[in-house]
Amino acid sequence: MKLLATAAAAAALVFVAQGAQAGATFDAVKSKGFVQCGMNGSVGGFGAPDAKGEMKGLDVDLCRAVAAAMFGDANKVKHTPLTAQQRFTALQSGEVDMLARNTTQTLTRDASLGLIGAGVNYYDGQGFIVTKKLGVKSAKELNGATVCVQPGTTTELNLADYFRANKLTFKPVVIEKLDEVVGAYASGRCDVYTTDVSGLASTRATQLPNPDDHVILPEVISKEPLGPLVRQGDDTWLVVVRWALNAMVEAEEYGITSANVDEMLKSDNPNVKRILGVTPGGGKALGLDEKWAYNIIKQVGNYGESFDRNVGKGSPLKLDRGVNALWNAGGLMYAWPIR
Amino acid sequence: MADPRVNGGQSAPPRRLSWNDPDVRSVVYQVVAVALVGIIGWFLVSNTLHNLSIRNISTGFHFLGREAGFAIGESPIAYGPENTYSRAILVGILNTIRIAVIGVILATIIGTVIGIARLSKNWLVAKLSMIYVEVIRNVPLLLQLFFWYAIITEMLPGPRQALNVMPGVFMSNRGIKVPAPTEHFAFDLAAIGFLLAFVLIFIMVNLAKKRQDATGKAFPVYRGGILLLVGMPLLGWLIGGAPWELDVPKLQGFNFVGGATLTPEFAALLFGLVLYTAGFIAEVVRSGIQAVNYGQWEAASAIGLSRSQTLRLIVLPQSLRVIIPPMTSQYLNLTKNSSLAVAIGYPDIVSIANTTLNQTGQAIEGIMIIMAVYLSISLSISVFMNWYNKHIALVER
Numbered sequence: 001m002k003l004l005a006t007a008a009a010a011a012a013l014v015f016v017a018q019g020a021q022a023g024a025t026f027d028a029v030k031s032k033g034f035v036q037c038g039m040n041g042s043v044g045g046f047g048a049p050d051a052k053g054e055m056k057g058l059d060v061d062l063c064r065a066v067a068a069a070m071f072g073d074a075n076k077v078k079h080t081p082l083t084a085q086q087r088f089t090a091l092q093s094g095e096v097d098m099l100a101r102n103t104t105q106t107l108t109r110d111a112s113l114g115l116i117g118a119g120v121n122y123y124d125g126q127g128f129i130v131t132k133k134l135g136v137k138s139a140k141e142l143n144g145a146t147v148c149v150q151p152g153t154t155t156e157l158n159l160a161d162y163f164r165a166n167k168l169t170f171k172p173v174v175i176e177k178l179d180e181v182v183g184a185y186a187s188g189r190c191d192v193y194t195t196d197v198s199g200l201a202s203t204r205a206t207q208l209p210n211p212d213d214h215v216i217l218p219e220v221i222s223k224e225p226l227g228p229l230v231r232q233g234d235d236t237w238l239v240v241v242r243w244a245l246n247a248m249v250e251a252e253e254y255g256i257t258s259a260n261v262d263e264m265l266k267s268d269n270p271n272v273k274r275i276l277g278v279t280p281g282g283g284k285a286l287g288l289d290e291k292w293a294y295n296i297i298k299q300v301g302n303y304g305e306s307f308d309r310n311v312g313k314g315s316p317l318k319l320d321r322g323v324n325a326l327w328n329a330g331g332l333m334y335a336w337p338i339r
Numbered sequence: 340m341a342d343p344r345v346n347g348g349q350s351a352p353p354r355r356l357s358w359n360d361p362d363v364r365s366v367v368y369q370v371v372a373v374a375l376v377g378i379i380g381w382f383l384v385s386n387t388l389h390n391l392s393i394r395n396i397s398t399g400f401h402f403l404g405r406e407a408g409f410a411i412g413e414s415p416i417a418y419g420p421e422n423t424y425s426r427a428i429l430v431g432i433l434n435t436i437r438i439a440v441i442g443v444i445l446a447t448i449i450g451t452v453i454g455i456a457r458l459s460k461n462w463l464v465a466k467l468s469m470i471y472v473e474v475i476r477n478v479p480l481l482l483q484l485f486f487w488y489a490i491i492t493e494m495l496p497g498p499r500q501a502l503n504v505m506p507g508v509f510m511s512n513r514g515i516k517v518p519a520p521t522e523h524f525a526f527d528l529a530a531i532g533f534l535l536a537f538v539l540i541f542i543m544v545n546l547a548k549k550r551q552d553a554t555g556k557a558f559p560v561y562r563g564g565i566l567l568l569v570g571m572p573l574l575g576w577l578i579g580g581a582p583w584e585l586d587v588p589k590l591q592g593f594n595f596v597g598g599a600t601l602t603p604e605f606a607a608l609l610f611g612l613v614l615y616t617a618g619f620i621a622e623v624v625r626s627g628i629q630a631v632n633y634g635q636w637e638a639a640s641a642i643g644l645s646r647s648q649t650l651r652l653i654v655l656p657q658s659l660r661v662i663i664p665p666m667t668s669q670y671l672n673l674t675k676n677s678s679l680a681v682a683i684g685y686p687d688i689v690s691i692a693n694t695t696l697n698q699t700g701q702a703i704e705g706i707m708i709i710m711a712v713y714l715s716i717s718l719s720i721s722v723f724m725n726w727y728n729k730h731i732a733l734v735e736r
Contacts, residue, residue, distance in 0.1 A: 112699070143592060184492060
């Protein structure tokens with residue numbers, strides 16, 4: 001099934017019309033009336049269906065923000081759940097307009113995949129999770145362990161690098177679908193499961209039967225700046241995605257929330273006025289409505305709200321803001337100014 | 340050349356190019372067809388390259404020489420993350436061939452037994468094999484793979500509580516660990532003896548047949564064959580100095596170290612593929628046997644052959660002619676179905692080529708490699724089976 005999907009996407013690359021070029025994605029999204037968003041589909045907190053079957057998560061909120069900016073309606077999104085292996089081909093071949101799928105921004109992906117990163121919506125790093133009864137306290141003790149990992153990820157490469165660098169051996173069990181690989185870990189087929197720490201927290205909180213039986217080891221072995229990707233060749237579209245993210249972070253910095261955004265319209269702060277389109281110009285420059293950021297904040301909320309609701313203290317994941325706090329609170333979230 | 344009959348065998352007069360000349364027409368049609376295929380092919384290739392370049396997607400097979408950087412769970416040859424993508428892909432190809440060869444052999448044996456059992460006079464045996472065939476053939480293979488994988492990983496205990504079924508043999512959710520001979524040239528000699536035994540058996544069967552044709556005396560080929568199969572490796576092992584050291588698996592750290600391992604992924608894939616394909620092979624064998632005229636059974640029993648002798652000497656050889664062509668397609672199916680391995684984590688060619696195409700972003704090249712590998716394997720199976728089919732075909736005298 002998987003092979004079929006990849007083959008179909010590869011075939012799509014062979015047959016795509018030659019006309020698809022600069023500006024095409026923005027225009028195509030505008031004319032079809034919704035954003036086709038590639039996301040994970042099984043990482044709770046980032047992109048997974050809730051009890052009612054609706055997609056929820058930090059990544060999903062970013063897609064909704066783009067839709068709110070484009071159409072004034074955050075619901076004009078169609079989600080395509082993608083595995084780690086399908087995601088790039090799906091974006092390259094035009095099956096989706098953007099990826100918001102806990103994907104690490106790397107040089108290869110910018111330089112040879114024909115894709116381009118549009119920002120970072122979660123600063124992460126790779127970690128390990130083990131069962132408590134194994135008694136392991138550090139990743140350095142994992143010599144000879146069997147490790148579950150998803151293929152085609154930076155995680156898979158970091159894992160091999162880390163064990164090589166520390167002169168440790170390991171046996172990989174490489175399964176493509178997240179549910180299956182977590183199942184293999186839960187059944188004890190592997191001693192360790194490795195992915196980004198946020199993913200481990202999500203797996204522990206939402207997929208493992210007894211969350212308290214598992215411990216995330218202290219070592220974080222890599223930097224994983226996770227963020228949205230778009231195809232190269234349409235700068236207009238890239239800019240819309242990038243600024244939808246910036247608007248959410250900027251809104252948090254200026255204290256604009258989905259609850260007070262209407263009040264904030266009357267604010268005297270020139271920055272707030274520019275963000276909310278009271279002072280016109282910003283939206284027009286993006287080719288959008290002047291209310292683009294207002295719509296994002298009103299319908300999706302600012303970055304902090306989205307974080308708390310999906311992965312932070314208001315969620316089962318209970319992730320600390322950590323490096324994902326705003327720059328003025330000691331974190332790395334630093335939006336480019338809207339002016 | 341024009342048909343000589345037209346001119347009564349005389350040499351043809353100097354010809355003029357005419358649309359009415361069937362030779363001219365056929366040449367023109369073929370040239371046009373080749374040109375069309377060429378143009379379509381050229382269009383596809385150039386269009387693809389153009390599209391890839393405007394999308395800034397790198398192309399070509401240069402990545403094959405780069406360091407792969409990812410680890411592979413099981414490999415018949417030495418492999419590490421520091422090796423190249425081409426070696427990783429070779430590992431995948433070998434893993435696919437391994438599952439296909441072992442799978443085809445086991446599925447043929449089990450399928451043939453069940454196919455014969457379906458025609459058994461024993462009511463229970465016949466019904467049980469019918470139920471097997473119906474159930475196995477009507478449940479999707481992917482579900483069966485998940486089922487076997489779950490059975491192995493969920494039912495078996497962890498390595499520390501491994502079941503010690505025999506001295507040195509441990510079953511756990513990390514697989515079945517068995518003692519393996521340590522590296523010693525005596526074992527190589529034994530392997531050579533094993534291969535030599537096949538050659539000797541071949542010679543023996545031919546000699547025995549000649550003798551039986553000439554004198555009517557039968558030679559105990561089965562006993563002789565078994566003797567050779569056991570004796571030759573044993574002889575090689577004895578000549579090598581009869582070493583006794585075995586690499587026995589020991590629990591060390593997280594897992595067993597040493598010995599040979601049947602991994603859960605390989606085992607689940609093998610069980611799934613073999614049992615699934617055996618269901619289809621059973622039907623092929625049953626229909627093949629039923630295709631042999633019932634008169635053959637009666638004639639055989641009239642000359643005093645037992646039922647099993649009749650099956651072995653009269654019916655099965657004739658039914659082979661019906662069985663081989665559909666059997667070929669079952670072998671191809673098994674090989675292609677092994678690509679479902681990706682779902683349960685066995686590192687076959689699809690799994691590894693997929694990882695490669697994903698790490699490098701070169702989807703078209705990756706898919707091309709997968710297609711080339713399956714095409715080569717499938718054509719090899721077809722060529723072999725067609726040769727075999729011709730070999731056993733009815734020779735008309």
